[in-house]
Amino acid sequence: MSSPLQPTALTWANAVPRFLQWSRDFVDALAATSPARLAIVVFALVIALFTTLLSLPIASASGEYTPLHDALFTATSAVCVTGLTVVSTATHWSFFGQVVIIVGIFMGGLGILTLASVLSLAVSKRLGVRGKLRAQEAMNIQNVGRLGEVGTLLRIVITTSVAIEALLALALAPRFLVLGEPFGRAIWHGVFYAISAFNSAGFTPHSDGLVPYETDLWVLIPLLVGAIIGSLGFPVLMVLIVYRGRVRKWNLHTKLTVVVSAILLVLGTVGWGAMEWNNRATIGGMSLWDKLIHSFFASAMTRSTGFNLVDQNQLEAPTMLLTDALMFAGGGSASTAGGIKVTTIAVMFLAIVAEARGDRDIRAFGRRIPESTMRVAISVVVLGATLVSVATGLLLAISGEPMDRVLFDSISAFATVGLSTGLAAELPPEGKYVLSALMFAGRVGTITLATALSLRQRNQLYHYPEERPIIG
Structure with a gap:
């Protein structure tokens, strides 16, 4: 005689394989029909998971539940590698909560398309042609590896990330130990800063941030190295690893990223330093060397x-x-950094130069840039400006704060930078939801739009007559 519990057991036993099969079919179908949509779904699910974990009492130092708006904001900031905070990372979160944050930063730093590709491999055990094209587009590996090597290259991306973060942690942890922190805490802080720096997150495990180390090169240099390497992006890193100093073998993307990044770094240093040189509230009272370091x-x-x-x-x-x-x-594009990307700026500038010269082609380093790339660049810039404008308007209405503070934090959220005037922590829950949405859109929106447009090319059977409107 069968037990009344047997049907239930059989039902659960059948439900698990069916759910796994449904998951595989869902991922395969989404990857085949809309890679961009799969990327958005993956990132949204990851944020939802980390929001749930951060809401638990075990995640807070007080042992109490964290309000949804604070947990969602922190999870979004971590997974979108932003670094904006509404509660103190050092004092509000327990060790478990800090571990959740750092794991979210690591996963988010891989990028939405890489993460989607890894999910496809993990769930369906294969990528398929469209999935491989998606991963290839995410890593820009056309000149580094063949399509069949995408799975191997994905593993290289993850291995490279872990290796760089481990080296940064090994450089930072001894300094915290020398400064008097207990061994375990020094190791943890080294790991935390290493992952946060390489993934462009900006979270700090110290309640007073980096202020105590503002002239400590042992701490600042590893953070600078990690941030600069991470901002170049995996496509550039893979080219540099393969070809090293043989600049002639670098692809156009690598050359544009390195050159424009260097230009912006120099101009930013000179501009920031010149404007703050006599400001005694920031660097005005410091020595020449310290001013240069800060700049x-x-x-x-x-x-x-x-x-x-x-x-x-x-x-x-x-x-x-x-x-x-x-x-x-x-x-850089496909990097842990945010913004509209330096290659977008390069393409726009080159288009202006070409137009000023009367050239039909946009050229750089002996290569012609397709018109479709120019259209994607324009779309990314317009989308970014629109997102920031809408969010700024909403936050002005919600907070009533001055424009400079609201615009500053809005751009920081969209560009996933993490610098703040302190506005984020002062906002009511609805304001935090606006910034959370802006962080998500900034991390997902422009990359996904660019990828979706570049992978969606269709042949036209006819063209309309050409007519030029008046511009300017």
Whole structure:
């Protein structure tokens, strides 16, 4: 005689394989029909998971539940590698909560398309042609590896990330140990800063941030190295690993990223330093050497990571405007940095130069840039400006704060930088939801749009008659 529990057991036993099969079919279908949509779904699910974990009592130092708006904001900031905070990372979260944050940063730093490709491999055990094309587009590996090597290259991306973060942690942990921190805490802080720096997150496990280390090169240099390497992006890193100093073998994307990043780094250092040189609230009272360190550090962190050595509220108005521009520019494509990306800026500038010269083609380093790339660049810039404008308008209505503070934090959220005037922590829940949405859109929106447009080319059977409207 059968037990009444047997049907239930059989039902559950059948439900698990069916759910796994449904998951595989769902991922395969989504990857085949809309890779961009799969990327968005993956990122949204990851954020939802980390929001749930951070809401638990075990995640807070007080042992109490964290409000949904604070947990969602922190999870979004971590997974979108932003670094904006509404509660103190050091005092509000327990060790478990900090571990959740750092794991979210690591996963988010891989990028939405890489993460989607890894999910496809994990769930369906294969990528398929469309999935491989998606991963190839995410890593720009056309000149580095063949399509069949995408799975191997994905593993290389993850291995490279772990290796760089491990080296940074090995450089940072001894310094914290020398400064008197217990062994376990020094190791943890080294690991935390290493992952946060390389993934351009800007989270700090110390309640007073980096202020105690503002002249400590043993701490600042590893953070700078991690931030600059992370802001270049995996496509550039893979080319540099394969070809090293043989510049002639670098692809166009690598050349544009390195050159424009270097230009913005130098211009940012000179501009930031010149504007703050006599501001005694920031660097005005420091020595020449310390002023140069602060200027270089600010220029590097403004475009990607968001670590700061001075109070952003004390910056001069021109410096805040320069910071807004650098944050909006961002780092390299498919990198841990945000913004509209340096290659977008390069393409737009080259188009202006070509138009001024009367050239029909947009050229750089002996290569012609397709018109479709120009259209994608314009779309990314317009989308970014629109997102920031809408969010700024909403936050102005919600908070009633001055435009400079609201615009600063809005651009920082969109560009996933993490610098803040402190506005985020002062906002009511609805304001935090707006910034959370902006962080998500900034991390997902422009990359997904660019990928979706570049992978969606259709042949036209006819063309309309050409007619030029008046421009300017």
